[in-house]
Amino acid sequence: VVQITPKDTAMNTWMKVLVMLLTTLCCSFVYWKMLGEKKTSFMLKTYLQKFAPTTVANSTAPPLNALDIPKEPGIFFIETTDRMFPPALVVCSIESAARAYPDRPVYFLMKGLTKNIPINLNSNYTALFLLASLKNVHIFPLSFEHLFKSTPLYSWYH
Incomplete structure (x- = not known):
């Protein structure tokens, strides 16, 4: 037993x-x-x-050039790859910066973004739409050709 x-x-x-x-x-x-x-x-x-707002004003912004950069201090994030789906850590960092400093503009420059790619609710880029819906976040295409034009780095880039 x-x-x-x-x-x-x-x-x-x-x-x-x-x-x-x-x-x-x-x-x-x-x-x-x-x-x-x-x-x-x-x-x-x-x-x-x-x-979120139904339309995003800065979703089809033209490439950012040196004259467009504001004189007030801002926060810049740069994605230099052609990746259109930023990792969660990047999205969280941008959102945190936007919420921590609501009085400063937060710029996200993306090499993979072109002005022909819409960032709206129906697109596949929901993380970018979420970022663009924050009032102080501005997403711009990053064109190295456009950026280096009329600078000493232009010949180096080509």
């Missing part, structure tokens, strides 16, 4: 909790990989439709 002690019962309960926790974790991971990204994107668009 096997005798069950209180110690065995406590260990058995602990094992059940551990197995349940691991099962929940695995199911959550599978759900996220299969369906979660689509659902999260839908939830973000729903949120933006409620709280």
Whole structure:
């Protein structure tokens, strides 16, 4: 006859909790990989439709040149790759700067952005739309050709 002690019962309960926790974790991971990204994107668009402006004034801004840079101090972020989906850390940094300094303009210059790419709610670039909906964030295309024109660096760039 096997005798069950209180110690065995406590260990058995602990094992059940551990197995349940691991099962929940695995199911959550599978759900996220299969369906979660689509659902999260839908939830973000729903949120933006409620709280963000319907049009973004600076979504099709022309390339920024030296004359456009304001004299007041601002914060600049530069993406020098052709990547159109900035990592979450970049988006969070820009949003944090915009919220921490609401009286300063925050500029995000992107090499991959052209003036033909709209940043609106229906585009694939929801992170950029979210940033552009902040009143002090301005997103501009970064054209090295345009930037270095009429400077000593132009010959070096070519």
